[in-house]
Amino acid sequence: MAKSIKELNLKGKKLFIRVDFNVPVKDGVVKDDTRIVEALKSIRYAKNEGAKVILASHLGRPKGEKVTEMSLEPVAKYITDNFFPCTFATDCIGDVAKTAIDKLNDGDVILLENLRYHKGEEKNFPEFAAELASLADVYVNDAFGTCHRKHASTYGMAEIMVEKGAGFLVEKEIKYFEGLLQQPARPFGAIVGGAKVSDKIGVIKSLMELADKIFVGGAMAYTFLKYNGKTIGTSMVEADQMDIVAEVYAAAKQKQVQIFLPLDHTIASEFNGAPLDCTEEDIPDGFMGLDIGSKTIDLYVGELNKCKTVLWNGPMGVFENPDYAKGTFAIADALGAGEAIVVVGGGDSVAAVNQAGVSDNIDHISTGGGASLEYIEFGKLPGIEILG
Numbered sequence: 001m002a003k004s005i006k007e008l009n010l011k012g013k014k015l016f017i018r019v020d021f022n023v024p025v026k027d028g029v030v031k032d033d034t035r036i037v038e039a040l041k042s043i044r045y046a047k048n049e050g051a052k053v054i055l056a057s058h059l060g061r062p063k064g065e066k067v068t069e070m071s072l073e074p075v076a077k078y079i080t081d082n083f084f085p086c087t088f089a090t091d092c093i094g095d096v097a098k099t100a101i102d103k104l105n106d107g108d109v110i111l112l113e114n115l116r117y118h119k120g121e122e123k124n125f126p127e128f129a130a131e132l133a134s135l136a137d138v139y140v141n142d143a144f145g146t147c148h149r150k151h152a153s154t155y156g157m158a159e160i161m162v163e164k165g166a167g168f169l170v171e172k173e174i175k176y177f178e179g180l181l182q183q184p185a186r187p188f189g190a191i192v193g194g195a196k197v198s199d200k201i202g203v204i205k206s207l208m209e210l211a212d213k214i215f216v217g218g219a220m221a222y223t224f225l226k227y228n229g230k231t232i233g234t235s236m237v238e239a240d241q242m243d244i245v246a247e248v249y250a251a252a253k254q255k256q257v258q259i260f261l262p263l264d265h266t267i268a269s270e271f272n273g274a275p276l277d278c279t280e281e282d283i284p285d286g287f288m289g290l291d292i293g294s295k296t297i298d299l300y301v302g303e304l305n306k307c308k309t310v311l312w313n314g315p316m317g318v319f320e321n322p323d324y325a326k327g328t329f330a331i332a333d334a335l336g337a338g339e340a341i342v343v344v345g346g347g348d349s350v351a352a353v354n355q356a357g358v359s360d361n362i363d364h365i366s367t368g369g370g371a372s373l374e375y376i377e378f379g380k381l382p383g384i385e386i387l388g
């Protein structure tokens with residue numbers, strides 16, 4: 001079990017915190033500080049404990065090259081302008097980093113340049129991991145969104161470090177995902193939506209072992225409906241996933257998991273076409289399903305209200321367009337108003353709960369899309385396992 005940052009002795013120590021500062025930056029200006037604000041709790045705690053705080057992150061995908069637009073320097077400036085002084089080192093390893101770190105007093109904070117300027121980060125080269133490890137006495141991971149990756153800063157260096165643990169953000173993620181995986185209050189309902197069955201099949205299969213009810217929405221519902229012999233018009237479908245859907249139904253039967261599919265839809269003749277109600281499961285020729293309909297909303301909300309634990313990953317329709325957003329927002333509203341413990345996986349479902357204005361009423365909104373899916377699928381993540 002990973003130690004909490006609170007259990008580590010930080011006074012006077014050089015503390016390396018792997019944060020997720022992969023924020024939008026345009027013309028050298030930070031455009032959204034959500035991820036910075038989320039990391040403040042761990043950073044402030046470490047400052048107050050008297051650590052010399054070394055922050056490191058990736059930004060974008062520079063693929064081992066120094067791409068100026070992906071520099072973290074604007075983030076150091078943003079932190080200094082808005083929260084507390086934060087110096088900046090123009091490289092994350094070597095003499096540049098070491099000299100800058102040597103200047104820190106207890107309680108000071110420095111941000112290192114983009115880890116992914118070096119190929120060794122994503123490839124987890126041992127010498128790069130060792131360089132990172134040589135910078136610090138203590139290691140903390142607070143970047144949940146990268147915990148499914150075996151990168152040098154999330155895995156290789158953590159393997160070397162003796163004193164290590166989880167920051168507050170990662171600790172909260174562990175608490176909620178372990179809750180889902182180990183002893184969820186039942187019934188446990190899982191809502192899976194979004195574009196592709198093939199992207200989420202690993203999770204859907206794992207949910208057969210965990211959940212009691214599965215609610216399918218988004219484009220992937222049409223692959224399920226087609227498997228069940230319904231007509232789906234021109235809806236998005238993955239014809240090559242029929243065997244997989246058959247496996248899902250076989251597992252559901254064996255484990256007595258109920259699978260719910262849309263009873264009706266919002267359809268259109270083209271992707272951004274005028275929305276029409278389709279009041280039955282079958283979609284007429286020439287039309288595509290773009291959202292769940294009102295009968296489906298009533299069914300899903302009614303069933304979700306009986307659940308004591310809910311996991312949500314993926315929108316119910318093309319919610320970026322308000323014409324097809326009703327289903328997704330109705331689910332968000334119901335989860336916000338309900339009594340269940342609700343965990344929202346990363347990505348689009350997070351945007352949906354934020355846009356619906358119910359995020360304050362959701363127990364846990366994961367900061368990692370891919371990481372949260374892999375946590376459910378494999379029951380663990382390398383970046384967390386390596387913390388001990």
Ligand code: AMP
Binds near residue numbers: 194
């Ligand atoms: P994902 O990243 O797999 O969670 O998929 C999210 C995307 O699925 C969003 O961009 C939605 O617009 C898209 N999506 C949801 N429902 C549909 C649908 N019925 N047809 C096409 N795309 C959809």
